[in-house]
Amino acid sequence: MRGPSSNIGLAYALVLGAVVALGLTWWTTGDAFQLGALRIGPWQAWPLTDPLNADRYSRARIARSGDLPLGPGEGLAFTARVDSEGRALDGGCHYTIGPILPPARWWTLSLYDRAGKPFVNPSERFGFASSAVMRGENGAAAIETGPGLQPGNWLPSAAGPISLVLRLYDSPVSTGLATELGARRAIDMPDIKRGTCQNGSQS
Incomplete structure (x- = not known):
């Protein structure tokens, strides 16, 4: 017959197991989890995020982020949250991104805030x-x-x-070269160099 201490121990084990499981799930669906990630300098992409054929981790990452990934053959989106020296990007600093000359028929570069939304600004340039x-x-x-x-x-x-x-459209990187070795040979991603910041620090 189990006593009160046994019931408390069982409840503790169940709570601990649930916390660990939820924590691992959150981690594996975030950017820190590297399975399937393609890294080139400060840029990171997830070539296996085709909603129809993606692995379960990629599908969970899509669901968590709410993004609509580009399909196979359409293109590939590279995200940077750090500069070329590994420092977190801060909107209070000046950055130069370039040279941008990827092997793509068309590309776009967009800037987002901490919530993943475009910055509201008077020029309406996003x-x-x-x-x-x-x-x-x-x-x-x-x-x-x-x-x-x-x-x-x-x-x-x-x-x-x-x-x-940085989204690349109609690029060889998204049509069969979406491996780290193949992508490194096919594309030179632009550097992200930090200049002066509002607090006076520099690169």
Whole structure:
């Protein structure tokens, strides 16, 4: 016959097991879990997030994020939450993203806040497309972001965590080369270099 201490121990074990299981589920559906992730510098993509044929971890990640991933052959979205030196992106700092010259028929670069939403700003500029960005002499583009408004390829931001998403459309990376080795050979992802921040620190 079990005493009160046995019942308490059983309840504790059940609660502990539930907490551990939920914690592991949350971790495996987040960005820190690397199964299926493709990393190139500060950029990370999930090539196996086809909603129809994705593995269970990818399907759970899609459900948690609420994103609508690009289908096979459509393209691949790379997300960066750190700069090229591994420091977390902060909208209070100035960043230069470039050179952007990926092997893709079309690409877009967008800036998001900590909630994954575009920054509300007076210019209503939330990103750039390859068809509208200003380019240098070699055809490469560079985009800058930071507080305030400036002319050129500029994305306004505000202090706090931010993320950048570079979407490649009609690219060999999304049509059979979505492996880390193949992607590294097929594409050079742009650097993300930090400049001056609102607190006065620099890169």
